[in-house]
Structure formats: structure tokens, C-alpha cells
Amino acid sequence: MALTYKTxxxxxxxxxxxxxxxxxxxxxxxxxxxxxxxxxxxxxLVYYWVLRQPQSLGYGFIFLSGIISDVVFGFPLGVNALxxxxxxAVAAYVRVVTVRITLINDWISFIPALxxxxxxxxxxxxxSNHAVDYLYLFNNSIFTFIFYPILWGLFSLIINxxxx
Numbered sequence: 001m002a003l004t005y006k007t008x009x010x011x012x013x014x015x016x017x018x019x020x021x022x023x024x025x026x027x028x029x030x031x032x033x034x035x036x037x038x039x040x041x042x043x044x045l046v047y048y049w050v051l052r053q054p055q056s057l058g059y060g061f062i063f064l065s066g067i068i069s070d071v072v073f074g075f076p077l078g079v080n081a082l083x084x085x086x087x088x089a090v091a092a093y094v095r096v097v098t099v100r101i102t103l104i105n106d107w108i109s110f111i112p113a114l115x116x117x118x119x120x121x122x123x124x125x126x127x128s129n130h131a132v133d134y135l136y137l138f139n140n141s142i143f144t145f146i147f148y149p150i151l152w153g154l155f156s157l158i159i160n161x162x163x164x
Contacts, residue, residue, distance in 0.1 A: 013162040017049040017056040017155075025068040037143040038136070042069065044144060044151045046084050047113055050091035051098075051106060052159060062088050076128040083117040083124075090116065103152055110148055114141055 024042055042065075049057045066081025073080070090113035098105060118141050125132045 010162065013158060014056065016158060017045065017053065018061060020045060021057060021061060021065045022068070025065040025072065028069075028072040038140045039147045040140055040144045041151070042080070042084065043087050043114065043117060044110075044148055045155075046087045047091045047110055048106070048152060048155045050088045051095050052101070052155070054092065054095065057088075059085065059088060076124065076130060079121060079124040079128070083121045086117045086120055087113050103149055106152060107145075107148055110145060114145055 021042075024045065046057065046062055050062075062084050063081045066079075066084040067077065069075075069080040070077050090109070094106075094109040094113075098109075118137060122132055122137060
């Protein structure tokens with residue numbers, strides 16, 4: 001019985017990032033939009049888990065999650081999927097070249113991922129004649145970067161629970 005409970009607990013924590021990814025996509029809450037700021041949890045989730053546990057999130061699941069987000073938000077098909085795949089590609093590159101795992105390294109390397117993904121997001125919306133709110137996109141990028149360490153700590157706690 002104890003072995004079964006332990007394997008169920010391990011499988012749950014192993015699949016938790018995937019559940020979170022699709023919950024965020026299907027719920028339409030990839031962006032936490034508060035009164036003064038907004039945070040793109042989708043980017044943080046994909047970046048962290050591809051960087052630390054790449055076997056937890058596959059690129060196909062990330063692409064599918066982006067397509068679902070496009071349908072839920074009413075964006076042209078592939079805009080969020082392309083942005084999420086760029087975030088995942090930068091995280092995969094950083095995983096290869098990183099020697100030590102620290103919050104500062106991850107946080108600093110999140111900047112180019114965020115910039116490139118938001119640039120592609122902007123270009124995709126711009127060339128598809130969709131309205132783009134520049135100030136909203138800028139504020140979202142800034143506060144997503146600021147809140148990365150908080151979610152980094154939470155996700156690190158989940159990884160520690162997976163190992164125990």
C-alpha cells in the first residue's frame with residue numbers, strides 16, 4: 001500500500017506541470033490581469049519547466065497549449081504557440097550552456113527569452129492586423145520578469161516534493 005501511495009504521489013507531481021499548462025490554457029488565465037499590472041504565467045511555467053525538468057513538458061504539449069490559448073483568447077491561430085515555443089527554445093539553449101543552477105542565472109537568462117517571445121508575439125499580431133496595446137505588452141513583460149523569482153521558488157518546492 002505504501003509503495004502504491006508513493007508511486008501515485010510521484011506520478012502526480014511528475015504530471016503537475018502538464019496539468020498546470022493545460023489548466024492555464026483552457027481557463028484562459030495565462031495572464032493574471034490585476035488592476036495595476038499583469039503577469040504572464042504561461043511564459044514562466046514553460047521557461048522554468050523546460051529549463052529544469054524538460055521531460056515534464058514536451059514541445060508538442062507546449063504547442064498544443066498555445067493553440068488552445070489562441071482559440072480561447074480569439075487571437076490568430078499560432079501566435080501564442082509560436083511565442084511559447086520560442087520561450088521553450090531559449091530555455092533549452094540555456095539548459096545546455098548552464099553550469100550551475102541558480103536563481104540569478106535563470107532570472108537573467110529569462111530576459112532574452114521574454115524579449116524575443118514578445119517581439120514575435122507583437123510581429124505576429126501586427127502583421128495579422130490585430131490590435132496591439134504596446135503599453136500593456138510592455139507592462140506585462142516587466143511584471144512577468146519581476147514575478148519570476150516568486151514562481152521559481154514555488155516550482156523549486158514542487159521539484160523538491162517530487163524528489164522526496
